[in-house]
Amino acid sequence: MTSSASDNWDMLDASIYCLRPRDLLTLCVLALLMLGGIMVQSASMTATAAGRWSWGTPGGKHLMFSAAGMAAFLIVGSLDYAWLGRRAKHLWTSPILWGLAIAGGLCLLVLVPHVGLEVNGARRWLPLGPMQLQPSELAKWAVVLFMAWWLTNGPVDVSKFFGGLLPTLAPVAAMCLLVVIQDFGTAALIMLCALAMMLAGRIKLWHLAIIIPPVLAAAAWFIMHKEYRWRRMTAFVDPWARPEGEGYHMIQSLLSFATGGVTGKGLGNGIQKLGYLPEDTTDFIFAVICEELGIFGALLTVALYVGILYVAWQAVSQKRDSFGRMLAFGSGSMIGLQAAINIAVATVSVPTKGLSLPLISAGGSGLIITCGALGLLRSVLTYEHPEEELAPQPNQTASDWEPWEEMKVSTSAMGASAIWNTPVPQSV
Numbered sequence: 001m002t003s004s005a006s007d008n009w010d011m012l013d014a015s016i017y018c019l020r021p022r023d024l025l026t027l028c029v030l031a032l033l034m035l036g037g038i039m040v041q042s043a044s045m046t047a048t049a050a051g052r053w054s055w056g057t058p059g060g061k062h063l064m065f066s067a068a069g070m071a072a073f074l075i076v077g078s079l080d081y082a083w084l085g086r087r088a089k090h091l092w093t094s095p096i097l098w099g100l101a102i103a104g105g106l107c108l109l110v111l112v113p114h115v116g117l118e119v120n121g122a123r124r125w126l127p128l129g130p131m132q133l134q135p136s137e138l139a140k141w142a143v144v145l146f147m148a149w150w151l152t153n154g155p156v157d158v159s160k161f162f163g164g165l166l167p168t169l170a171p172v173a174a175m176c177l178l179v180v181i182q183d184f185g186t187a188a189l190i191m192l193c194a195l196a197m198m199l200a201g202r203i204k205l206w207h208l209a210i211i212i213p214p215v216l217a218a219a220a221w222f223i224m225h226k227e228y229r230w231r232r233m234t235a236f237v238d239p240w241a242r243p244e245g246e247g248y249h250m251i252q253s254l255l256s257f258a259t260g261g262v263t264g265k266g267l268g269n270g271i272q273k274l275g276y277l278p279e280d281t282t283d284f285i286f287a288v289i290c291e292e293l294g295i296f297g298a299l300l301t302v303a304l305y306v307g308i309l310y311v312a313w314q315a316v317s318q319k320r321d322s323f324g325r326m327l328a329f330g331s332g333s334m335i336g337l338q339a340a341i342n343i344a345v346a347t348v349s350v351p352t353k354g355l356s357l358p359l360i361s362a363g364g365s366g367l368i369i370t371c372g373a374l375g376l377l378r379s380v381l382t383y384e385h386p387e388e389e390l391a392p393q394p395n396q397t398a399s400d401w402e403p404w405e406e407m408k409v410s411t412s413a414m415g416a417s418a419i420w421n422t423p424v425p426q427s428v
Contacts, residue, residue, distance in 0.1 A: 021314040022077070022381035028307040029073055029359060029374055033066045035301065036285075036360035043273045043280040043288045044362075058281050062362045065131075069359075069371035076375025082385045085149055085323030096142075096149045100171060103142035106135035107178040122182050122354075128365065136179045136186040137366035141373040143175055143190050144197070144330035151201035152322040158203055165207050168198065180222050184229060185353030187222075189338055191215060196333045197326065236351040249284065250348045252277045256287035257347065264294030281362040283354060286346040301360070305339045308332065308374070315380050324380045331377040335370075 019027075041059035084096055110116035110126055117125040117132060125132040150168055151158060158164040172194045180187035195215075199208065223229045231246045239247030239254075256272045259265065270291040273280045280288050289297045312332025319325045335358050342357040344350040356363060358370055 021311045022378050025311040028304050032304050032359035037063050037066050040281050040362045042268050058362045065364050065367050069368045072368050073371040073375040076372045077378030080383045081379040096145050100142045100146045103139040110135050124182050131364040133365045136183045137369045140190045147197040148326040148330050185355045193333045197330050232351045253287040256291040260291040260294045262295050264292045285361045309336050321385045328380050
């Protein structure tokens with residue numbers, strides 16, 4: 001082989017192995033959407049009286065929403081994220097705060113009788129033409145954006161308890177209170193992600209020790225306040241004590257894992273989806289994957305989520321601006337936590353929570369919103385901004401941040417820089 005031919009092969013080999021993080025993210029998102037489309041189609045199949053398979057309606061709708069979600073991912077990923085992270089002259093001019101307020105308003109609106117749609121005893125949706133909007137899905141990503149902006153370019157120092165941490169936690173707690181009324185699982189997910197972002201933003205550990213007990217006490221109160229939540233907790237301890245009640249979901253999910261084995265029964269050959277396993281296209285889609293594709297299918301699914309987490313960590317490690325790093329960290333935390341909780345529920349490692357498997361479970365607005373949020377992660381990987389680009393404009397002074405005086409760059413951003421071994425932004 002000639003020298004030029006050898007060089008060409010080396011270049012091709014390098015191009016294969018040097019896949020850019022944003023391209024890896026695109027491949028993982030596309031693969032998860034395709035896997036979700038296939039598995040939702042399979043889970044929605046029903047057997048007719050003639051012994052033939054009939055495709056269910058959820059499968060066709062999910063394919064359309066998946067296509068719309070991929071489009072949202074690519075469109076948002078092509079936009080520059082930096083305009084979201086720049087400091088506004090006044091708090092009320094920040095687009096992120098407006099987004100948080102709109103999400104909170106929609107969560108409040110869904111609680112209004114005859115406005116919010118009630119499904120399976122829970123009022124979580126708003127009618128939106130041919131589809132339904134789940135405000136809690138919008139709320140969780142609004143909180144991620146808010147935390148990323150507030151911890152890096154916000155007007156407070158979160159290393160201080162009363163003057164920094166409490167003002168940071170207040171809007172998050174308010175959002176969780178609006179969501180927890182009808183959706184405990186999503187509220188818990190929001191709080192966990194917010195705490196993870198605050199920890200990355202250099203919240204003091206003794207502050208965290210003060211916060212955790214009230215949060216756990218509030219969670220316990222909301223669990224005991226709703227009888228069905230308490231029954232789920234007790235059923236988790238012993239599902240076979242109520243095999244036809246709250247333990248039914250868990251028992252059927254375990255049967256899916258047991259019958260799937262290593263290689264699975266084959267795509268479309270699962271039995272549990274034929275009326276035995278509830279919520280087989282949403283909350284327990286992972287059990288269907290394990291029954292039909294076996295352990296290999298489960299490992300493939302987990303590997304795709306690990307790929308997204310790897311990409312998020314690459315952004316955290318490589319980005320120069322603190323807002324981009326924190327946004328990448330929050331996006332990865334939200335996807336990773338939700339996927340981990342859903343898989344833990346399906347494997348009966350934790351009580352049932354009602355959380356979908358991101359990008360795989362059948363969905364509408366939630367799927368599109370999640371894809372759009374991951375598009376922001378792709379934007380972080382695409383565009384590069386020095387820290388000073390996101391600082392206040394030359395004609396903007398610290399006194400513009402009302403009601404605070406003599407603002408400095410958030411210490412949380414400095415903490416994040418220390419954690420990720422990147423340059424610390426200077427005071428402004």
